[in-house]
Amino acid sequence: QAVLTQPSSLSASPGASASLTCTLRSGINVGTYRIYWYQQKPGSPPQYLLRYKSDSDKNQGSGVPSRFSGSKDASANAGILLISGLQSEDEADYYCTIWHNGAWVFGGGTKLTVL
Amino acid sequence: EVQLVESGGGLVQPGGSLRLSCTASGFTFSKSGMNWVRQHPGKGLEWVSGINPSDGGTYYADSAKGRFTISRDNSKNTLFLQMNSLRADDTAIYYCANVHDGYWGQGTLVTVSS
Numbered sequence: 162q163a164v165l166t167q168p169s170s171l172s173a174s175p176g177a178s179a180s181l182t183c184t185l186r187s188g189i190n191v192g193t194y195r196i197y198w199y200q201q202k203p204g205s206p207p208q209y210l211l212r213y214k215s216d217s218d219k220n221q222g223s224g225v226p227s228r229f230s231g232s233k234d235a236s237a238n239a240g241i242l243l244i245s246g247l248q249s250e251d252e253a254d255y256y257c258t259i260w261h262n263g264a265w266v267f268g269g270g271t272k273l274t275v276l
Numbered sequence: 277e278v279q280l281v282e283s284g285g286g287l288v289q290p291g292g293s294l295r296l297s298c299t300a301s302g303f304t305f306s307k308s309g310m311n312w313v314r315q316h317p318g319k320g321l322e323w324v325s326g327i328n329p330s331d332g333g334t335y336y337a338d339s340a341k342g343r344f345t346i347s348r349d350n351s352k353n354t355l356f357l358q359m360n361s362l363r364a365d366d367t368a369i370y371y372c373a374n375v376h377d378g379y380w381g382q383g384t385l386v387t388v389s390s
Contacts, residue, residue, distance in 0.1 A: 197375065199321075206371055207321065209378020222378055256321050258375065263335045265311060265323040265375050 162186050165257055165268035172274040177247050181271050183240040183257030191233050196240030198231060199256045201270075207256060213240065247275050278302035278379045280372045285384030292362050292388070298355040298372030298381055306330075306350040311375055312357045314368040315383070324370070325357065362388045 166184045173179040183198075185191045195214040199207040209222040213231030221227070228245045244251055252275045257268040284296040296312070311326040325346040326335040334346050345358040355372055369383040 197378075199378075201321075206380040206383055207373075209380075212376075254320075258321075258323075260376075264337060265313070265326065267313075267321040267323060270320045 163269070164189065164261060164266045165259065167255075167257060167268035167271045169269065170272045170274065172276060173247050175247055175249060175275055178243060178245045179247055179251075179273060181242040181244070181255050181257075181273065182234075182237070183242070183268050185238050185240075185259075187238070189238075189261070191238045191240060192235060194240075194259045194261070196231065196233070197258045198229075198240075198242045199258065200251075201254045201256065210242070210255075244273075249275050251275055280374075280379055280381035282370065282372050282381045282384040285370060285386045287387045287389065288362055289390050290363060290388055293358070293360045294362065294386060296357040296359065296370055296372075296384060296386075300353045300355065300372075300379075303374070303377070303379065305353040308374045308379075309376060310348060310355045311373050312344075312346060312355075313371045313373050313375070313380075314366075314386075315371070316365075316368045322368075323375075327355070359386070362386075364388050 164186050195212050197212040198210040201207045210225050210229050211221045211231050213219045230243045232241045254270045256270045279301045282298045307329050312324040314322050314324050324340050327346045343361045347356045367388050371383045372381040
């Protein structure tokens with residue numbers, strides 16, 4: 162079982178909200194980790210969005226709109242990236258990552274389609 | 277402005293070697309953990325290796341252990357990745373990155389093919 166699991170794809174309409182999940186493997190407690198989120202568009206490197214551990218330990222990337230926010234669902238052992246007021250430019254691949262056992266571990270990515 | 281500029285990629289035969297470099301500016305490189313992250317064509321992100329800012333402690337993915345060596349020259353704000361015994365499945369874009377602070381280069385393409 163992968164350390165981080167992300168749904169491979171998600172579709173949502175312009176103006177709606179999209180909730181992207183990053184589920185940690187059983188036995189790895191989401192509460193102890195900072196979850197980092199990246200956006201990647203074709204032909205470009207990943208762009209940092211934000212990191213979230215708790216409401217008192219979080220960071221928004223420079224220039225990243227506030228409609229991108231992070232949270233956790235402890236019951237699901239998952240990190241969440243919420244994108245509100247979806248725009249066509251939000252169509253991209255989204256990756257979560259954590260620092261785990263001396264390595265950066267990336268989720269497989271979610272392809273977000275805005276249509 | 278933060279900049280990370282990779283170089284050294286290219287076409288190499290299986291079993292060959294390449295040395296990637298990454299020159300950093302716009303942030304305190306000497307105090308930053310740095311990493312190499314790769315992306316196979318059409319695939320997701322895969323962390324390859326990382327190095328601590330001060331003590332030079334190094335970390336490797338299983339796919340890189342024994343073949344790749346990460347190093348840094350803080351006096352020149354430069355990160356390196358020496359890649360030996362290259363295989364076809366090492367073909368990827370290699371990014372230099374400070375994953376924690378969100379700084380990434382544009383990447384350099386490594387193609388391993390005969």
